Amino acid sequence: MHQPPIPHVAGTDPEIAELIQAEARRQRDKVRLIPSENYVSVAVLEASGSVLTNKYSEGYPGRRYYEGQQFIDQVERLAIERAERLFGVDHANVQPYSGTPANLAVYLAFLQPGETMMGMALPMGGHLSHGWPVSATGKWFRSVQYGVRADTGRLDLDEVRDLARREHPRVIFCGGTAIPRTIDFPAFAEIAREVGAVLVADIAHIAGLVVGGAHPSPVGYADVITTTTHKTLRGPRGAMIMTTAEHASAVDKAVFPGLQGGPHNHTTAAIAVALHEAAQPSFRAYAHQVVANARALADALTTRGYTLISGGTDNHLILLDLTPQGIGGKSAAKALDRAGLEVNYNTIPFDPRKPFDPSGIRIGTPAITTRGLNEQHMEQIAGWIDEAIIAATKDDEEVIERVAANVADLLADFPMPGWAPSA
Numbered sequence: 001m002h003q004p005p006i007p008h009v010a011g012t013d014p015e016i017a018e019l020i021q022a023e024a025r026r027q028r029d030k031v032r033l034i035p036s037e038n039y040v041s042v043a044v045l046e047a048s049g050s051v052l053t054n055k056y057s058e059g060y061p062g063r064r065y066y067e068g069q070q071f072i073d074q075v076e077r078l079a080i081e082r083a084e085r086l087f088g089v090d091h092a093n094v095q096p097y098s099g100t101p102a103n104l105a106v107y108l109a110f111l112q113p114g115e116t117m118m119g120m121a122l123p124m125g126g127h128l129s130h131g132w133p134v135s136a137t138g139k140w141f142r143s144v145q146y147g148v149r150a151d152t153g154r155l156d157l158d159e160v161r162d163l164a165r166r167e168h169p170r171v172i173f174c175g176g177t178a179i180p181r182t183i184d185f186p187a188f189a190e191i192a193r194e195v196g197a198v199l200v201a202d203i204a205h206i207a208g209l210v211v212g213g214a215h216p217s218p219v220g221y222a223d224v225i226t227t228t229t230h231k232t233l234r235g236p237r238g239a240m241i242m243t244t245a246e247h248a249s250a251v252d253k254a255v256f257p258g259l260q261g262g263p264h265n266h267t268t269a270a271i272a273v274a275l276h277e278a279a280q281p282s283f284r285a286y287a288h289q290v291v292a293n294a295r296a297l298a299d300a301l302t303t304r305g306y307t308l309i310s311g312g313t314d315n316h317l318i319l320l321d322l323t324p325q326g327i328g329g330k331s332a333a334k335a336l337d338r339a340g341l342e343v344n345y346n347t348i349p350f351d352p353r354k355p356f357d358p359s360g361i362r363i364g365t366p367a368i369t370t371r372g373l374n375e376q377h378m379e380q381i382a383g384w385i386d387e388a389i390i391a392a393t394k395d396d397e398e399v400i401e402r403v404a405a406n407v408a409d410l411l412a413d414f415p416m417p418g419w420a421p422s423a
């Protein structure tokens with residue numbers, strides 16, 4: 001009832017209803033390969049669309065500034081307990097509105113303006129909120145940025161250690177948005193301990209892999225863990241901050257009253273539902289299949305002569321350098337989209353091109369794995385990616401249309417969660 005069909009929206013606001021329906025069809029008809037995206041379950045959609053959106057609840061369970069929290073308190077307590085149990089952490093805050101506000105709360109908890117932090121540079125695979133200059137985090141703090149090595153496309157932890165020794169950051173972020181390799185949390189923890197910094201693991205992209213046992217966990221190494229809830233974790237758009245008992249109160253105060261007002265209770269409920277789903281054995285199988293699919297896709301692209309940053313993948317994502325194909329990331333992404341294959345253009349480390357038309361594209365398997373595709377389909381998809389990119393270099397729209405038709409044939413057997421086209 002809370003996903004298309006949407007008769008009440010259609011009745012009162014046909015313009016928006018038609019756009020929601022069109023977006024639902026688009027999500028159904030595309031092989032969605034953007035690594036930060038997914039399909040949530042109908043249960044998550046229902047919770048996000050519930051009347052919990054009507055309630056104000058500034059504060060935390062048992063300590064609110066408004067009356068009427070008999071049920072909201074229980075919802076938030078359940079979300080917190082489920083997060084703590086699933087990740088195995090002392091403390092979870094489930095109120096951050098999204099990943100960037102969650103990271104901002106961490107700055108507020110541990111840094112004064114102008115103090116030094118360290119994070120991975122955006123073009124190297126980091127996130128804007130890890131101190132990149134155009135972000136508030138880069139403007140308000142003294143940001144020291146690390147990257148990957150040009151020859152390996154991988155982090156050099158000796159370089160990170162040297163930089164940390166020289167710059168004395170109070171906070172070090174690890175994790176990012178375009179890192180195809182396992183993050184070495186123990187090594188980061190050792191560096192942070194040596195220089196007396198708080199280690200923050202931002203696992204926004206890989207949280208689902210972590211709880212599914214398909215990527216090592218930062219628990220026991222990072223002082224603070226931030227994550228979005230809507231990427232591999234397959235929940236609503238939102239975020240969480242998890243900490244050791246020592247840092248719990250600093251982080252809670254930073255989120256509220258430091259940075260936010262009332263929590264989005266409908267989102268909290270949907271996070272609780274997603275965490276319950278992620279605790280099921282089927283989610284472990286999902287997380288491992290995401291990685292198996294990414295490996296299969298990486299192998300199939302490598303066989304076709306593509307250049308993968310770092311030479312492959314350990315997780316859910318692949319970063320392609322399209323320089324040898326003689327096409328920019330943006331034209332490639334646009335051609336792929338016309339072919340029914342949705343990716344995003346992305347800078348590659350040491351990219352000679354501009355961020356608005358960089359050398360790379362980023363490809364991920366979380367959404368198509370939710371839809372039920374497996375290794376055998378990755379071979380097909382790699383073939384279509386290759387055909388569409390070659391066609392784009394020759395302006396051959398006929399081939400692109402044929403690939404789009406093949407994509408539609410494949411997806412017809414894999415219904416999209418949350419939307420029934422016949423309804």
Ligand SMILES: *Cc1c(COP(=O)(O)O)cnc(C)c1O
Nearest residue numbers: 098099100127176177202204205
């Ligand atoms: C996606 C992401 C974020 C930001 O999340 P938003 O919800 O888009 O603000 C932060 N950090 C990392 C590593 C991410 O991948």
